[in-house]
Amino acid sequence: MSSPKKSILWFRQDLRLIDNPALLKAIESEEVIPLYILDDDNAGKWKMGGASRVWLHHALDDLNKQLDGKLNLYQGKADDIIPHLVSEYDVGAIHWNRCYEPWRINRDTGLKSALTSTEGLLVKTYNASLLWEPWEIAKKDGTPYRVFTPYYRKGCLNAHPPAEPKPKPNNINATKLPCSLTLEALSLLPTKPAWHQTIMSLDDWDISEQGAHDRLNDFLDNGINSYRQGRDFPAMKSVSGLSPYLHFGQISPHTVWQAASKLEADKNRDHFLSELGWREFSYYLLYHFPTLPHDNFQAKFNDFPWQDDDGWLRAWQQGKTGVPMVDAGMRQLWQTGYMHNRVRMIVGSFLIKNLLINWRHGQDWFWDCLFDADLASNAASWQWVAGSGADAAPYFRIFNPVTQGQKFDPNGDYIRQYVPELKDMPNKYIHCPWEADFSTLREANVMLGKTYPSPIVDLKESRQRALEAYQVVKSDSAA
DNA sequence: TGAAATGTTGGGGCG
């Protein structure tokens, strides 16, 4: 079959040229119209948050440069814009890589059926962001897995191996349309407060496709060798830091998986691979249970006695709870658009269990603040912490932020970086300044309640309160 | 991918 003369390549969560199946197909046409549409209208509540928009701005800038300035940008409903472009510019084919958010599935399904009925238009979709399609993996009885380990071990690892990444095309004959918006017109960077400037200055992200590959290679050369232990220490650089790149598709999970797989088999490598498995599991859950971001996965949580308190929520968001490990994490999030995974679990447990605030509030805040905000991972992870999710943490697992700090940040390096008002506290008290005697506090220039808050809750009491609240879901009746 | 309470063991001090 001869290829149509003009093809649209619709970029979505695949902002890359390497290992991009839709791109490889589109360039079989003489002319490719590369396209990105900022579709807040269809996204509704889940339109991109502030930090994600900053990342997106730079990712699009990089992609546009790679395409010699030929990336076409639009804003609005993709299902309006695309049919318009198809007829306006005599397009013969459209290619895109699949997404899995429920709102995108709905939009794309409708759009695809509308376009398919267009005379002479070829519409093709591809897999570019998951190692295993959610519909490929099922239990023997045909129903979806609800537990990670069998999903991953029996379901994924026994299915076909992940695909080898495809090469970057040599030559892309891209066309810039006159009606394309400029990147600036998308207004992805906030103007005030000048938050995106602090956010960028405080970390050293290279938000580009090359940056993604550099980070992968650096991780494979260094961090992965101590991944299994090191990944728990927030002051160490033992995590890959690939999550935002994977979210925006600046690197494919296939590239990451295959590169890691080629290392010598050991526990560090396999643990890292299994984290890619968790990413798959989150998408799998979201695909099979599309209400995951809104409803408790386990219905017995519907009667949970949340005690949402605005003041406590605000203190948590601002990193002013008076609990150093929690505050350090929340400030890292606000200042850098990122939070170390170990700390995400600690601040999540604190919000949900010590403060008894609904997991949805945590989800919303992370959605707005994280560079790697991802509907699937965010929803699955918050429900995991709450205990309401699939294969979730048991209700009685309540992190003690002091113990966690002493275990995983024994020298207080992480605290000192993000909670500088405690930087002169001795290690012994840096995770629990309220236990220090007066002279220790004075020597460290800390005045509790003035220079640093007193804890908003007593850890022991609030733990007890959580255990009582969780009595409601203790019985495993009514799933 | 916890933490706290409770139980057990074993060594040292001491009458």
Add this chain to the structure above:
DNA sequence: ACGCCCCAACATTTC
């Protein structure tokens, strides 16, 4: 040498 107490250190159970 023996019994007793104390209390780490570890193990088990419970939430």
